[in-house]
Structures are given as C-alpha cells and as structure tokens.
Amino acid sequence: MAILKIKVKPNSKQQNIHQEPDGSFKVSLKSPPIDGKANEELIKLLAKKFDVAKSQVTIKSGLSSKNKLVELPLPLLE
Template sequence: MKKQVKVKPNSKKQDIKELADGTLAVNLKSPPVDGKANQELIELLAEKFKVSKSQVRIKLGLSSKNKLIEIDL
C-alpha cells in the first residue's frame, strides 16, 4: 500500500490524521535533523498499521515535508 504523507516536525504532540483526499497528516515531536523525524515517522506508521518497522519505507521525499510511504501489509 502506498500513502501520501504530509509531515510536520517539531510539534508539541504526536498524532496522525487522515485528510479528505486520503493523505495522512502526521505531527512529529522530533526535529528534522539526522533523520530523527523520518525514524519517528516510520515508528508511528508501523504502530498505526500494526506492522514491523521494516515493512514501512519512505519511497520519495526523504528530506521533504511531503513524502510517499510504502507499507507492506
């Protein structure tokens, strides 16, 4: 499954919302430094979709706020 994700790092709280167009809006506590926000994103999505972290991959947008995520279900 592929999902468009809009990430907001340095947020006060972690949460995931699904927007009307199916895009996930994800607030992350981590700063976008040294891949910390990407790591937190992978952990959150793995927890939400009940898969292991290795089943969640960032396909596009490693250094962007807009990402394409692939999840093996």
C-alpha cells in the same frame, strides 16, 4: 502494498496522525528534521498505527521533504 501520501510537521508538541478527506495523511512529529530523526519517528508511528514491523515501512520519496510517499504492506486504503 499501499503507497501513502504523507505531509509531515516536525517539531510539534504532540504526536498524531490525521487522515485528510483526499486520503492523504497529515502526521505531527515531536522530533526535529535533523539527522533523520523525524523520519525514524515517522516510521515507528506508522508501524504502530498500521500494526506492521518497522522494517516493512519504507519511505519511497521525500526523505528530506515535508511531503513523503511511504510504502506499507497493506491492502489499498480507500
């Protein structure tokens, strides 16, 4: 399992995922951070990018924060 450090930017005009030089990710989401909509969009986007099922993507910490730790069933990323 891999744990990704992710900084989320909700209410963006475009959806994208950008990997930072330190290995963390910056993710722009169209959804607002209301009623878990941004978290749902984040899970869908990560599942699609890393080709895993949505049920395998788990937000381990930061449910109500911009900084999140997300667990995916991947070999460790470098």
